[in-house]
Amino acid sequence: MRIRRATSQDNPAILALLENTAQPGAMTLTFERRPDYFRGAAITCEEPEVWVAESDGPSPELGAVYNVGRRRVWVNGDCVPIRYAHDLRIAPGHQGSRLLFRLFRTLKATLQEAEWMQTVILRDNGVSRNTVASGRAGLPGYYPFGTIETSVIYTRPGRFQAPAGLTVRTMTRADRGALLALLEREGPRKQFFPWLDLSELHSSPYFHGLSLGDWVGVWQGETLKGVLGSWNQSDIKQTRVSGYRGALEWLRPLHNATRPLHGGLRLPAPGECLSFVTLHTLVTENNDPQWLAPLLEHAVHAHHRDHGAVVCGFFTQDPLREAVRGFRRRTLLSDHYLVSYGEDPRPRLHPDRIPYVEVARL
Known part of the structure; x- marks a missing residue:
C-alpha cells in the first residue's frame, strides 16, 4: 500500500x-x-x-x-x-x-x-x-x-411563544455587532470553542450554506442573552441507516405510525437517510442555560415541518446541557481524546475552562 x-x-x-x-x-x-x-x-x-x-x-x-x-x-x-x-x-x-x-x-x-x-x-x-x-x-x-452527550431532540408541531419579557428572533444585519460581541466575550472562556471570522461568512467554504439568518437570538430588552444557529447539511453530509438491532428493529413501524401524534424523528427504512438539522454556536451570557432553553424551544417548532429532529451536543460537565433535559430526545455518548506522540497534553489545559463541542463540525 x-x-x-x-x-x-x-x-x-x-x-x-x-x-x-x-x-x-x-x-x-x-x-x-x-x-x-x-x-x-x-x-x-x-x-x-x-x-x-x-x-x-x-x-x-x-x-x-x-x-x-x-x-x-x-x-x-x-x-x-x-x-x-x-x-x-x-x-x-x-x-x-x-x-x-x-x-x-x-x-x-x-x-x-x-x-x-x-x-x-x-x-x-x-x-x-x-x-x-x-x-x-x-x-x-x-x-x-x-464525554460528549449528543441529543437528537424531536421536533413537534405548534406555535412557539417566547417567555414573558424575552424576544426570540432571527438575527439581522443590524444584530451583527451584538452577535460578535457575545461570541468574543463568551467563546474564549471555553476550551475548543471555534474561532469564527464572520467576515468570511459568504466567502469561506468553512461556512458553506450558512448566512446570518441561520442564527436566532434571545433578547432581554435590548440585550442579546444567547444565540444558536441551525445548519441543514444534507447537501454535503448524510447519515444513512444501514440496519437496526434489538428492540428498535421491531419497534420502528410502531414508532413511525404514532409519530404524527407526538412528533419526533422518523426512523427510516434500511438504506435511507435520517432527516435532521444540526444546531451550532450555542452560546449564552455567562454560560447560563436559562437563555438557551427558549432558543431550543423555538428550534423544535421552527424545523418541524421539514425535519424530525434537531441535533446538538455538550460535554457532560457543561451547564448548558441542562437546557435539553426537558425535551423528548434520544442521546448518543462519545469519548473525546487528546492524541499525542509526546507527553500528555492535559496538564497544559486550564481546568477551570469548560470544553465545548461543535457537533456540526465533527
Missing part, C-alpha cells in the same frame, strides 16, 4: 469507502459525504489534510482514508490552530492488517514536535476504542478528556 496526500481525483473512491464502512450500534449508520468529500471536509477543518492508502498496480484500490486537518479554536483563552483527527476508515479487506500501524507511522512523521490533536470516538464503536485507542506499541497516546 502506498500512503499519500489525497487529491480531488480520489473523491469517488473515498465516498465509496465511507459508504462501505458502517458504524455499529442500535442503528447501524454510515456517515456519507456526497457529492464531494472535500466540501464536507472544509466545514470540519479550515485546513483539511486528507491522506489515503492505495494499492500499487495498474488499477489501484483505496484501502484507507483519514483527515488530520486544522481549525482555529480557543485554548486557555488563546486562539490557536489545533488538528482534529477524524474520518479514519479502513477497507474491510485491510482491517486487522498492518496498514493501521503504517498509517500512524505516516501521521507521526506529519506532526510537528509536541503537537497534539483532538479526536472523538462513538461510545458504541468498540472496534475503534479497542484498536486506535488501545495504547499498543507504535500508536500515539489517547488521553481521555471528557
Whole structure:
C-alpha cells in the first residue's frame, strides 16, 4: 500500500469507502459525504489534510482514508490552530492488517514536535476504542478528556411563544455587532470553542450554506442573552441507516405510525437517510442555560415541518446541557481524546475552562 496526500481525483473512491464502512450500534449508520468529500471536509477543518492508502498496480484500490486537518479554536483563552483527527476508515479487506500501524507511522512523521490533536470516538464503536485507542506499541497516546452527550431532540408541531419579557428572533444585519460581541466575550472562556471570522461568512467554504439568518437570538430588552444557529447539511453530509438491532428493529413501524401524534424523528427504512438539522454556536451570557432553553424551544417548532429532529451536543460537565433535559430526545455518548506522540497534553489545559463541542463540525 502506498500512503499519500489525497487529491480531488480520489473523491469517488473515498465516498465509496465511507459508504462501505458502517458504524455499529442500535442503528447501524454510515456517515456519507456526497457529492464531494472535500466540501464536507472544509466545514470540519479550515485546513483539511486528507491522506489515503492505495494499492500499487495498474488499477489501484483505496484501502484507507483519514483527515488530520486544522481549525482555529480557543485554548486557555488563546486562539490557536489545533488538528482534529477524524474520518479514519479502513477497507474491510485491510482491517486487522498492518496498514493501521503504517498509517500512524505516516501521521507521526506529519506532526510537528509536541503537537497534539483532538479526536472523538462513538461510545458504541468498540472496534475503534479497542484498536486506535488501545495504547499498543507504535500508536500515539489517547488521553481521555471528557464525554460528549449528543441529543437528537424531536421536533413537534405548534406555535412557539417566547417567555414573558424575552424576544426570540432571527438575527439581522443590524444584530451583527451584538452577535460578535457575545461570541468574543463568551467563546474564549471555553476550551475548543471555534474561532469564527464572520467576515468570511459568504466567502469561506468553512461556512458553506450558512448566512446570518441561520442564527436566532434571545433578547432581554435590548440585550442579546444567547444565540444558536441551525445548519441543514444534507447537501454535503448524510447519515444513512444501514440496519437496526434489538428492540428498535421491531419497534420502528410502531414508532413511525404514532409519530404524527407526538412528533419526533422518523426512523427510516434500511438504506435511507435520517432527516435532521444540526444546531451550532450555542452560546449564552455567562454560560447560563436559562437563555438557551427558549432558543431550543423555538428550534423544535421552527424545523418541524421539514425535519424530525434537531441535533446538538455538550460535554457532560457543561451547564448548558441542562437546557435539553426537558425535551423528548434520544442521546448518543462519545469519548473525546487528546492524541499525542509526546507527553500528555492535559496538564497544559486550564481546568477551570469548560470544553465545548461543535457537533456540526465533527
